[in-house]
Amino acid sequence: MFERRLRSWTGLVLAVYVISHLANHTLGLLSLDMMEWFRRLNASLWQHPVGTVALYGSLLTHFLLALWSLYRRRTLRMPLWETTQFALGLLLPFLLAAHVIGTRINQILLGFDVTYPYVVTILWNDPRYSIQQPLLVLVVWGHLTVGLHFWLRIKSWYERLVPYLYGLAVLLPALALLGFVRAGLETDELITDPDTVRAIFAGWNAATPEQQALIIGLEAKVLASLVLVLVGVLVARQIRQLLRDRHSSYRISHPSGQVVSAPIGQTILEAMRAAGIPHASVCGGRARCTTCRVRVGDGIDDLAKPSALESVALRRIGAAPNVRLACQTRPRQDVSITPLVPARADARAAYRRGGVQGYEQQVATMFIDLRGSTKLGEERFPYDVVFILNQFFAEMAASLQATRGHYAQFSGDGLMALYGLESGIEDGCRDALKGAVDMNRRLTALNERLGVELREPLRIGIGIHCGEAIVGTMGPPSSPNLSAIGDNINIAARLEALTKDYDCTLVVSAVAAQCAGVDLSRFPAHQARVRGRDEPVDVYAISDPAEISGDIVDRHPTAMKDSQ
Structure with a gap:
């Protein structure tokens, strides 16, 4: 439960930052000066010591939780929405590295205020960054909106707000990208004046060649480190699977007549996914809904008691003693199950008590x-x-x-x-x-x-x-x-x-x-x-x-x- 809350809270901190940052970009439709004015206002929060710790601590924690989730997964078979969110989340650090180094790291190591004219001029005039920056916006926004949607869709009030939130989800990144383009066109005029160019790049030009070389070479080192970390997690996951498969397994009898064999330690939901059997899971297997619930027949007495997280979810729907969440139940003996929610159930089935x-x-x-x-x-x-x-x-x-x-x-x-x-x-x-x-x-x-x-x-x-x-x-x-x-x-x-x-x-x-x-x-x-x-x-x-x-x-x- 602590891990789930930590993921939610760090995600919310990052969501607030991203929304405020994209809102800042939309002001580019007015002028670079308006963008810079709002940036200074925004910086008073996020560049404050507390804001800095909250932002970058949330970013690091969220990324580490994603790696931990990848390591723990028994199978990489997931619904399309979950695969999309996971892939976008792992891609983010690779796209974000250059942007963070060019702004916040620059400011910390070289000691100059990184302004919007400075950043937009570099991004707009470098062919690589002029493509990478819009792609970063789309990836960040895609990961955020998919996560928020599948977090909020089990809330009773969310469905009523979807039309309005959908409009916001489309408009904000579109306006932010248009603001970036408008600001880029404005920098085309600024760089025609040598004095303006010197003023924009004064902080960078004041750095020593060694400092500039350090900043320029830092991106390659960060990207290499990210690749090593990701490969290390995948290798560790594979080793864990090999060691796990040496131990005994259990079997699941499904109402379809199929009998699925799964290694001990794998949840019922993971076993169903690995076997390619459709099974409802609106929240993606995080015990935030109860759509994966099953009625356990044979083997119910051999199951471990529900965890605190599972117990809270089951109490919320008044579940019977023989009803368990497939995403949280890890049998050690053979079991027979009956899914209680259709495999293609929507969010409204999450807390539905009807039926028998x-x-x-x-x-x-x-x-x-x-x-x-x-x-x-x-x-x-x-x-x-x-x-x-x-x-x-x-x-x-x-x-x-x-x-x-x-x-x-x-x-x-x-x-x-x-x-x-x-x-x-x-x-x-x-x-x-x-x-x-x-x-x-x-x-x-x-x-x-x-x-x-x-x-x-x-x-x-x-x-x-x-x-x-x-x-x-x-x-x-x-x-x-x-x-x-x-x-x-x-x-x-x-x-x-x-x-x-x-x-x-x-x-x-x-x-x-x-x-x-x-x-x-x-x-x-x-x-x-x-x-x-x-x-x-x-x-x-x-x-x-x-x-x-x-x-x-x-x-x-x-x-x-x-x-x-």
């Missing part, structure tokens, strides 16, 4: 339905119905809270609740039975309160079943909810519907009763047929849930106190 992101878990499921709600709507005005339903759901919600249930879904006149999400399946089944008892008690009290408002008492049907389900965040991106899906969820819904057939309040599966450690054999037993299942489900039909309250062994005595 779940994990398998044993849960107890309860469905509650208010009987006769249609008739109630026919007999009452809509506002009266809303009032009664609000009272009903308030009591059901209070019961869920008192018995450690989790509200999962709402369906007009009923709801779905989950138990055992944190306590385990046995406690979950016991809590679900306690919830049924408490809901029935609260409904009786509600009927007494409403009294004359009702022509007949409110009645409910409750179905309880347990088993494995997919639990996770589901629903539209704007309002996701923790819920569950699966065959056992459907069975619980079917049991609630059977309360009408059995003319009772509660239908509990034998599996749920056994899991809760409750003997319900004294109640009517049935074999319920459930659509989609060949085998019937053994259930118990209970007319009055209060009759089972004494059968539930309460391992959490405080759970029901709030409901009393």
